[in-house]
Amino acid sequence: MVNIYHLFHRNVEKSPDKVAVVFSGTEVTYRSLFNYVLILSRFFKEQGLTPGQRIALFAPNGIEYPVVLLAAAKLGLAVVPLPITLKGAALEIALKKTPVSMAICWPTVSRTLLESAVVREDEVITIGESVLGERCWEDIFTDVEHDEEYSDAAPELDFILTMTSGSTGSPKPIVLSQKCKIERAFSATINYYQLTSDDVILVATPLYHSLAQRGVLMPLMLGATTVILPKFQLQSWLGAIEQYQVSFLFAVSSQLEGLVAQGVENKDISSVRILVSSSAVLNTVTKGKLLKLLSCEFHECYGASEVGVVTDFCIDDEGGNQGSVGKPLPFVDVKICDSHRKPVEIGIVGEIACKTTTQFSGYLKQLEATKAAYDDTGYFYTGDLGYLSKDGFLFYVGRKKEVISSGGINIYPQDIEEVIKRHPLVTDCVAFGVADPTLGEVIKVVYEQANVQQEESLERALRKLCFAELTDYQQPRIIEKCDNLARNAMGKVLRQQVKETYS
Template identity: 55%
Template sequence: MNNIFERVYQQSVNQPTKVAIVYEKERLTYQALIQQVLILSARFKALGMVKGQRIALFAPNGPEYAVILLAAAKLGLAVVPLPITLKGHALENALKSIPVALTIAWSSVSVQLLKANLVQADNLISLNRKIADELLWEEVLSSELKDDTHWCDVPDFPYILTMTSGSTGSPKPIVLTQDCKINRAFAATVHYYNLTVEDIVLVSTPLYHSLAQRGLLMPLMLGATTVIMTKFNVAKWFEVVEEQQISFLFAVSSQLDMLVNEIHLAKNMASLKCIVSSSAVLASATKAKLIANFDCRLHECYGASEVGVVSDFCLNEHNDKQGSVGKALPFVKIKITNNNNDVLPVGEVGQIFCQSKTEFAGYLKLPEKTKLAYDSEGYFATGDLGYLDEDGFLYYVGRNNDVISSGGINVYPQDIEGVIKMHPDIEDCVAFAFPDTQFGEVIKVVYTTRTDAINEADLRKLCLQELTDYQQPRFLERVDSLAKSSLGKILRQSVKELFSQKMDV
């Protein structure tokens, strides 16, 4: 079965009354879910949507996401999931970079789109409140229109177009096919983590992100149950895990940092079988607290939007490999190369390249950039630095363009940040290159704290104890906050631009 709708539809035939989606107090069975999908599919057809066309989606977390993604899969449409927080030029650039035939949006976005004349009311569905003469989601689902159950055979057609940016900030839409999404769901998740129809999967990150979409669609294709949180909240997370008997979830590292620091809020987490951390390398202190407080399998994965999960590390095993992001998944090949594309020996840092059957289909209408993303052997250039040990375990060092060259010696920010975070009062930090006439670049660290008790002398002492001479930060600056994405991932370039001209000596 190579259509995502087909897989979920089959679940509605096999187990129509099983709960497919839980959202707050709402419980949607497989049968009810498919009925909504068929109504929406009929509406898409009535609006003249045909295979290959694109839909922009600005929606908060909720069952609507599943209905829209499944109706699109059925008809061979592509969905462009975007955050409802987009505004101004960012909103305009997103729609101009990927022209769409239809937009489905939260009312706050609908207002902006109509005012800026970026969409016409005839090609807009508002989710929660009507702004002009556009269709309202509630009206669509109450329609008597209903499509048949036939689906398109489009495994290689664009299905999800997710946005990424290069160092210049110019959008590079990543094309993910239904085939790719199915492979990521089963080869990289169901089979790898041994999931079954009995599992209950939690989605607590924004659904416009690829990994959250997997957390939504994977259980539905499997015949399990997915539980959707509106947004992440520590107390609510513990409550949902207990009440809904969650067994599996993907979490971003920033969520796990918050959870372990509020572990006293947890009551009964016995249902949890497996937690997989993604998006950024876990701090060593967080890993230790996870192992101490969660009686389940704990995994940390490394990957990229273009290729999916590349490697996985089980925190409960291999105590001698702590700091690694694990071994390549069974269908992935990894190599480490220097600037001349020579494969480096064990232990030497270079760029991480990989081959995987969960790779993307390319950057939309950017064939040259797609070609440049691969080497002559068909390995994808991640832009990340790392090394392999003698047992094939991968160690992530940082982004290629984040390396600090101080006096001709390469310094990796993650090494410095890992030490700074050892201090119990440090909340988060970023190390980056600061211009210097003598050494070319020196190291500056900006950091946020949990309390007011910390002083710079403590951090200097910690750095002297743990870091070599060329790794010592020249400048340390305490700041109120660090720019972060909606997943809680630090926006390093934004932080660097903001604080590279500010200096507390």
């Protein structure tokens, strides 16, 4: 059966001199990338790695990612991508949850791992200069000996292990097989958006995230070109679109909010045919402004790491479903259930459950947790709340654990945040419940102001806005300004951290 490496190899044979990957101005052809993959594959075999074993990858965005992922796909190895900023207990927990046979690391991580004896010196490869005598990534490629081109790795083997809970606390490693990644690449992206080998795909989010990995692997399976940026910076992002004639990209909501705030800066982005927003629901004001800025198809998708993309919504300036995240993809079934996992009526909020061909293999060594995530009919319970309209559109409300219970009434933070974000000086906000002896919880909103130099509080204006738009039990009791809301590397607000800091 075909694996990811086989699909890539076909494109090497078909178009060896075509640009496969662009990074920091360097263009790497399919032939050159293939040579890197074969050299690394041979090295892994010489180190005794066998199908099913794991490699930790602590690296910033760069050419290392596609080389490691493709070599692992060829040999049937699994990759555990982790951020280079992971430190202390979180780093040890991550590697204890997913024991690895080798770690490819940024120098700061190599030093931490070696000094704490989490891994042995012969199990560490450092990208850059050696810190404590271990082998370097660059040294591997001084040897021109290649592995054989043949691969018999089963696509059902574990391929990528990604962490839930931000790799802190008690993470649940999500296991994704090559078969799953192929299905997500073709069914949820290539076929759905009708991509071809002529497309150029831009990746500007951290490659330890699943969405960015798809942005790299999917073009290489298709025979297209992927452009990787070291990190998101609006000017370089717009510049890359113009320079490389990018035609398709996934963008996270924070990037698009930055685009709205700063504009296209006289860059030509007319090459973009399709843009898909992911990671967090955009507010209606931002969507309206983006429609005026963009001349391409503009989509918003909803999904989860365990199941991939669930719904898609092609946003335009017409129609009555602008608050929706769209309809289920052709291979996905969605239902809304109550706390007893019984389906609720149309328009009633409940937990979003879905059945799909792009589901994960399970949580690593957590059979009970995996089993508990499904019902007897094979639907996965996402932990997200939403409702379906009578014409089949899904409306996302928020996470189950984020619901505020005040006076016996369930209140959804997103309803409040949607209103607060309409103020032109509010860049983002988080609504959450704080303990109250009478009502159980009352609502607090922490907001980030666009001009932090401005001393004047927006509290009065925001209360007026809430009074006009929200019902009595949705009114915030406390409204507080902060300089910066905590965010992850994708620019997504860390809601739980904000709640812990300001509650």
